[in-house]
Amino acid sequence: MSNSRVSYxxxxxxxxxxxxxxxxxQHDDVDALLRAYHPDYRADTMTTLKVxxxxxxxxxxQLAEVLQADARIDDADLAGxxxxxxxxxxxxxxxxxxxxxxxxxVAGAKVILATKLRLGDSNTVMAxxxxxxxxxxxxxPQMHYDDTLRAGHHxxxxxxxxxMVMDGPDVIRWLIQQGMQFDMDEFGDLxxxxxxxxxxxxxxxxxDYTGLEMMRVLREAVQNSDAEVWEYSPVVELMINEAGHCxxxxxxxxxxxRYVQIIAKSVIIATxxxxxxxxxxxPTSNHFGATGxxxxxxxxxxxKLRDLDSxxxxxxxxxxPHHLAGTLITEGVRSAGTWLLxxxxxxxxDELKPRDVVAAAILKECAEGRGVQTSDGGQGVWxxxxxxxxxxxxxxxxxxxxxxxxxxxxxxxxxxxxxxIYPTLHYQNGGVAISEHGETTVPGLYCxxxxxxxxxxxxxxxxxxxxxxxxxxxxxxxxxxxxxxGKGHKRTSIDHLSRLRRELTISDMPxxxxxxxxxxxxxxxxxxxxxxxxxxxxRK
Amino acid sequence: MNNESQQVVNAVIDxxxxxxxxxxxxxxxxxxxxxxxxxGVGCLEGVCGSCRVLVRRKDESAVNIELGCQTLVxxxxxxxxxVFPNPTHHxxxxxxxxxxxxxxxxxxxxxxxxxNCRHCGGCTRGCPKGIDVEKGVELASAGxxxxxxxxxxxxxxxxxxxxxxxxxxxxxxxxxFARRVTAYFHSRPSNLIHRLEQIRxxxxxxxxxxxx
Ligand SMILES: Cc1cc2nc3c(=O)[nH]c(=O)nc-3n(C[C@H](O)[C@H](O)[C@H](O)COP(=O)(O)OP(=O)(O)OC[C@H]3O[C@@H](n4cnc5c(N)ncnc54)[C@H](O)[C@@H]3O)c2cc1C
Ligand code: SF4
Ligand code: SF4
Numbered sequence: 001m002s003n004s005r006v007s008y009x010x011x012x013x014x015x016x017x018x019x020x021x022x023x024x025x026q027h028d029d030v031d032a033l034l035r036a037y038h039p040d041y042r043a044d045t046m047t048t049l050k051v052x053x054x055x056x057x058x059x060x061x062q063l064a065e066v067l068q069a070d071a072r073i074d075d076a077d078l079a080g081x082x083x084x085x086x087x088x089x090x091x092x093x094x095x096x097x098x099x100x101x102x103x104x105x106v107a108g109a110k111v112i113l114a115t116k117l118r119l120g121d122s123n124t125v126m127a128x129x130x131x132x133x134x135x136x137x138x139x140x141p142q143m144h145y146d147d148t149l150r151a152g153h154h155x156x157x158x159x160x161x162x163x164m165v166m167d168g169p170d171v172i173r174w175l176i177q178q179g180m181q182f183d184m185d186e187f188g189d190l191x192x193x194x195x196x197x198x199x200x201x202x203x204x205x206x207x208d209y210t211g212l213e214m215m216r217v218l219r220e221a222v223q224n225s226d227a228e229v230w231e232y233s234p235v236v237e238l239m240i241n242e243a244g245h246c247x248x249x250x251x252x253x254x255x256x257x258r259y260v261q262i263i264a265k266s267v268i269i270a271t272x273x274x275x276x277x278x279x280x281x282x283p284t285s286n287h288f289g290a291t292g293x294x295x296x297x298x299x300x301x302x303x304k305l306r307d308l309d310s311x312x313x314x315x316x317x318x319x320x321p322h323h324l325a326g327t328l329i330t331e332g333v334r335s336a337g338t339w340l341l342x343x344x345x346x347x348x349x350d351e352l353k354p355r356d357v358v359a360a361a362i363l364k365e366c367a368e369g370r371g372v373q374t375s376d377g378g379q380g381v382w383x384x385x386x387x388x389x390x391x392x393x394x395x396x397x398x399x400x401x402x403x404x405x406x407x408x409x410x411x412x413x414x415x416x417x418x419x420x421i422y423p424t425l426h427y428q429n430g431g432v433a434i435s436e437h438g439e440t441t442v443p444g445l446y447c448x449x450x451x452x453x454x455x456x457x458x459x460x461x462x463x464x465x466x467x468x469x470x471x472x473x474x475x476x477x478x479x480x481x482x483x484x485x486g487k488g489h490k491r492t493s494i495d496h497l498s499r500l501r502r503e504l505t506i507s508d509m510p511x512x513x514x515x516x517x518x519x520x521x522x523x524x525x526x527x528x529x530x531x532x533x534x535x536x537x538x539r540k
Numbered sequence: 541m542n543n544e545s546q547q548v549v550n551a552v553i554d555x556x557x558x559x560x561x562x563x564x565x566x567x568x569x570x571x572x573x574x575x576x577x578x579x580g581v582g583c584l585e586g587v588c589g590s591c592r593v594l595v596r597r598k599d600e601s602a603v604n605i606e607l608g609c610q611t612l613v614x615x616x617x618x619x620x621x622x623v624f625p626n627p628t629h630h631x632x633x634x635x636x637x638x639x640x641x642x643x644x645x646x647x648x649x650x651x652x653x654x655x656n657c658r659h660c661g662g663c664t665r666g667c668p669k670g671i672d673v674e675k676g677v678e679l680a681s682a683g684x685x686x687x688x689x690x691x692x693x694x695x696x697x698x699x700x701x702x703x704x705x706x707x708x709x710x711x712x713x714x715x716x717f718a719r720r721v722t723a724y725f726h727s728r729p730s731n732l733i734h735r736l737e738q739i740r741x742x743x744x745x746x747x748x749x750x751x752x
Contacts, residue, residue: 118590120588121590125583126583135729135735142744158749169735169736173736177634179719179721182723188727188729189730190732216696217716217720221634223627224632254579287588288581288582288584323563323565323568524571524574524576530579531578
């Protein structure tokens with residue numbers, strides 16, 4: 001294997017847009033390709049959990065590190081601090097959290113929504129493609145159900161999937177009632193388009209801005225509801241009652257650097273994904289706060305997790321320039337017929353293969369020295385947008401305005417120059433195991449959205465994530481609101497941490513690492529003098 | 541690592557003198573120079589509207605508000621983060637607006653300041669998305685909500701226009717109101733309604749084991 005990687009400038013100088021580039025016949029066995037190059041299949045990235053409800057099960061090494069780490073707080077941090085009570089506490093201000101908070105508040109519960117930074121800083125706001133719902137006359141919920149299970153390699157939870165797809169049309173109606181717009185035809189019917197790996201036109205969308213439209217509408221709806229919004233209030237730990245049920249959470253207030261206990265009759269985790277954990281060193285398409293906190297919080301309380309070794313790497317993340325690395329280029333660009341080229345200008349994979357296969361093929365090219373090297377140590381392959389334009393004049397401007405916008409930010413004109421791309425960590429397939437109401441295995445604790453698991457099996461089709469967050473967000477919000485009629489807690493504490501610390505010590509786990517992460521390491525939260533007040537017990 | 545990354549520029553970010561390669565955004569530049577930064581960071585892709593910064597460029601007296609994740613660091617640049625944007629004082633619920641004939645009147649009750657727009661253009665000049673914000677306020681005030689809302693398609697609710705408006709009009713919330721009422725009162729997709737009816741009548745069911 002020669003390591004004759006060409007530099008970005010060399011490769012760009014040698015590049016010419018061509019109308020034809022035949023694909024060499026592929027002899028690769030897909031399974032072998034995945035096993036050799038897809039990060040999920042690499043044995044060296046996996047470990048077995050030793051502590052907690054999933055002990056003995058496989059888990060990504062980096063995720064295991066935070067699941068089996070010490071907590072950020074102990075009793076001394078809470079002494080004398082403020083205590084607030086509510087019926088429902090929602091953790092996380094993305095689409096799932098906002099849907100849960102809105103429904104619970106309308107049902108009459110007192111709701112607090114605590115979120116890490118600003119309401120709406122989320123993966124939801126970044127979604128472009130759209131949301132699945134079986135509406136088209138050529139489609140049925142059964143087809144949606146079959147497509148979802150098949151794509152997930154039949155590992156999804158059937159009950160959850162069938163409930164979600166039946167919710168689809170009503171989810172769209174509910175979103176319209178919150179004031180969300182969708183693209184329609186001249187008669188006012190919803191337009192739908194097809195996602196890869198599905199059997200009907202089923203994706204409802206608003207231009208390339210589905211997530212932005214959804215998030216700004218839900219944010220405005222929540223801010224105009226009876227739910228109280230606590231921004232800049234990341235949750236650092238959950239609390240338990242005398243029976244070991246979930247009883248609330250501890251937030252760290254980033255404005256005045258104090259811990260506050262929120263006692264709640266039910267708690268809904270809606271903290272989203274893990275992209276900013278940069279698993280295996282990959283760049284990510286995710287927002288700044290996607291650090292897997294919900295998994296850690298739930299696990300410590302004894303909630304069962306699932307599919308902790310399955311993640312989606314989207315093939316086309318931007319690899320150059322450096323300040324935009326990881327930014328998603330929508331799947332639509334490949335679907336339109338854009339080729340992928342290695343450093344020698346050759347195609348190397350059928351670009352329309354599923355996401356995991358294309359990502360693995362790109363990683364193989366780079367590993368075998370046929371990638372293109374950037375000046376800051378990154379690498380990638382070309383997304384041949386000038387070739388697409390040559391074959392279909394005008395297509396970029398017409399169909400991919402957001403791509404051109406990205407090009408502008410990158411200082412690259414995709415009409416003239418190809419874009420360097422590399423797989424980007426995109427989605428957490430698994431998560432906290434839940435029931436049809438979003439209940440976890442711990443009474444009083446719910447989990448919805450990307451943080452939960454069970455719907456997508458080991459692979460998600462485009463558009464099902466946005467459906468899931470609203471479908472389960474609404475259900476959990478309604479169910480959790482009902483619990484307000486139940487008895488209050490006799491005693492609330494963070495006593496589960498003593499058990500955690502004992503188990504960690506017995507299993508010889510390093511106690512230096514603290515979790516949840518809260519912020520990506522690049523932000524240096526743990527050494528920021530602004531937050532000194534949140535580190536009392538650490539200095540002791 | 542190599543020649544290119546050795547090129548650096550000098551800037552002052554949040555009162556700290558830093559050196560960083562010009563390919564970095566001002567947020568990344570601050571991190572690159574070893575300083576922490578958590579507040580005001582969001583999606584890092586210019587869509588969440590969180591990382592609003594005050595920017596003054598070398599040899600310029602004007603101070604602009606821009607998005608920190610989208611602004612590349614330049615020689616001699618001064619940058620201050622703006623955090624904790626204030627929520628607007630306007631409150632409304634769509635479900636409380638019973639009748640769409642009443643919409644125009646309700647708008648002026650909810651956004652009484654909109655009629656006072658002095659057409660200073662401050663909102664439009666500041667918008668990082670190039671939205672004709674002033675025009676949007678004018679259209680909404682005239683009851684032309686659909687047209688007004690169309691102008692705000694790309695609005696990321698960064699509140700920059702709101703911060704700059706001396707009349708406290710909250711132009712972005714005006715725009716979002718215009719968009720929301722358009723969907724709330726006028727989106728009635730017949731294909732969706734038909735499907736909801738089929739489901740309500742039990743005509744569409746799922747056989748969970750059919751696919752085996
Ligand atoms: C670039 C991109 C494009 C996408 N495109 C599509 C698409 O076209 N269709 C589709 O269906 N899906 C798409 N997805 C996936 C989908 O957007 C997400 O899976 C979904 O929006 C997740 O919603 P959520 O509410 O669960 O989490 P998020 O929207 O990520 O919200 C989680 C919230 O929890 C907060 N939080 C995290 N930790 C804490 C803590 N400790 N305390 C308090 N708050 C916390 C976060 O700050 C955030 O506000 C895309 C994802 C990305 C990144
Ligand atoms: S209209 Fe206002 S809130 Fe919207 S993007 Fe422009 S400046 Fe930001
Ligand atoms: S800044 Fe305010 S007053 Fe000036 S044009 Fe905009 S909306 Fe009108």
